[in-house]
Amino acid sequence: MTMLRAERVTLGYGKRPVVHDVSLDITEGGVGLIGESGSGKTTLARAFLGLLTPMSGNIWYGDKTLKKADLRAFRKDVQPVFQAEALDPRMRIGSSIAEALPRGDRARVRELLEQVGLDPDLAARRPHQLSGGQRQRVVIARALAVGPGLLILDEPTSALDVTVQAKILDLLAGLDTERLLITHNLAVVERLCRTSHVLFAGRIVESGPTKDLLAKPAHPYTKALRDAVPKLGGAPPEARGRTEAVPAATGCPYRLRCPIAVPECEQAPALRDAGGGRQVACHRAGDVT
Numbered sequence: 001m002t003m004l005r006a007e008r009v010t011l012g013y014g015k016r017p018v019v020h021d022v023s024l025d026i027t028e029g030g031v032g033l034i035g036e037s038g039s040g041k042t043t044l045a046r047a048f049l050g051l052l053t054p055m056s057g058n059i060w061y062g063d064k065t066l067k068k069a070d071l072r073a074f075r076k077d078v079q080p081v082f083q084a085e086a087l088d089p090r091m092r093i094g095s096s097i098a099e100a101l102p103r104g105d106r107a108r109v110r111e112l113l114e115q116v117g118l119d120p121d122l123a124a125r126r127p128h129q130l131s132g133g134q135r136q137r138v139v140i141a142r143a144l145a146v147g148p149g150l151l152i153l154d155e156p157t158s159a160l161d162v163t164v165q166a167k168i169l170d171l172l173a174g175l176d177t178e179r180l181l182i183t184h185n186l187a188v189v190e191r192l193c194r195t196s197h198v199l200f201a202g203r204i205v206e207s208g209p210t211k212d213l214l215a216k217p218a219h220p221y222t223k224a225l226r227d228a229v230p231k232l233g234g235a236p237p238e239a240r241g242r243t244e245a246v247p248a249a250t251g252c253p254y255r256l257r258c259p260i261a262v263p264e265c266e267q268a269p270a271l272r273d274a275g276g277g278r279q280v281a282c283h284r285a286g287d288v289t
């Protein structure tokens with residue numbers, strides 16, 4: 001079942017588009033948006049939350065566009081999970097969660113704290129009296145308060161150390177709520193997202209089942225992301241192409257960094273079907289391995 005759908009969405013600030021002609025469905029099993037800083041992940045998430053109106057294209061919620069949807073129902077059903085730093089430092093944890101509940105139901109606050117693996121007595125504390133991992137659990141409890149069908153998570157674990165990260169990922173994996181997850185961390189999408197989309201310079205360059213995409217990337221950028229994951233005790237990742245080059249304004253946006261670019265890449269490749277539920281925008285997709 002598709003909960004939300006972006007249909008040929010272009011997004012920007014002022015007149016400057018930063019996400020170009022993106023189509024994607026939020027389906028069961030978790031959907032990941034992967035890409036480096038500035039690739040447009042947060043911008044796309046803001047559009048899915050109804051906080052940014054597309055310059056063109058539509059966001060569909062069921063059979064209605066967000067412009068026409070019942071926004072009260074939508075706001076209950078689709079909840080953001082913000083970074084833990086967004087918690088009000090002056091408010092007690094219990095009040096922060098109660099604020100999200102109708103009539104500030106205190107018994108429900110305790111239930112929610114238990115659901116995210118926290119001692120309900122922590123409700124009396126303020127955010128600075130909790131660890132980073134505990135704070136992130138509070139943020140998740142707050143998002144779950146209204147019983148959403150979909151969580152939109154922006155780097156939910158990036159501020160945490162690896163062992164705490166793993167516990168938060170276990171918690172998220174155990175929830176029966178759908179999720180759209182934004183991250184630059186491939187291990188996170190591997191754990192939580194059945195399907196992933198790789199964004200580069202505001203364009204989807206590759207999509208497909210996460211496992212297949214990481215096992216056998218069809219786009220050189222996906223491969224570079226995968227190969228850049230540091231391995232403990234391993235050699236540093238091989239530097240390929242010019243990793244610092246800005247995206248090309250014309251043709252394939254990745255071509256200035258791409259180690260296998262050819263003159264044909266001056267023409268922008270379309271996102272095309274690559275079989276097995278995968279799509280890729282690369283003239284050299286067959287040569288990436």
Ligand SMILES: Nc1ncnc2c1ncn2[C@@H]1O[C@H](COP(=O)(O)OP(=O)(O)OP(=O)(O)O)[C@@H](O)[C@H]1O
Pocket residue numbers: 013018035036037038039040041042043044
């Ligand atoms: N409020 C804003 N006003 C103008 N430009 C913006 C605004 N927010 C983001 N941008 C620009 O839009 C582009 C995409 O930014 P976005 O935050 O969506 O990327 P991101 O992939 O989420 O990056 P990060 O991982 O660093 O959060 C960038 O070029 C950024 O400078």
